[in-house]
Amino acid sequence: MSPEKAQAYWKENITTILKLLVVWFIVSFGCGIIFINELNAIEISGVKLGFWFAQQGAIYVFVILIFVYVKAMTKIDEKYGVDE
Template identity: 65%
Template structure:
């Protein structure tokens, strides 16, 4: 990875850490919030025959995590191109 200058390198890592922080917040809210904190309220709703709180605790947080991985990959490719450090 070769940055044009130190300013680009700092901006790249700032953007990268910002993205990571936002994705970790989403993952925390979905896995901990929906699966543990708000489980009683979510269990009032049925989803594919299961209580929604139970579904988030068992399946939903895993699906969201996989989606977040692909989203991170897409955004990092855009970030790499923005700062000229992509591999293409």
């Protein structure tokens, strides 16, 4: 792989990671701490939504983001010819 192509590969990889980290930050810190009062106005099955995000929602989103990352990196690897 040429140095230019390798640099483009890593730039796309880091960009993907940063986007996913921003989503995780918004869900875990934003929904679990900052917007908790607004979200607590919504109840689902007797559980306040802000509490749910703080206790379980952020973990579910993190697991989903792992699968999104795997899918995104598979596409990037195929694009740059470094897939297995």
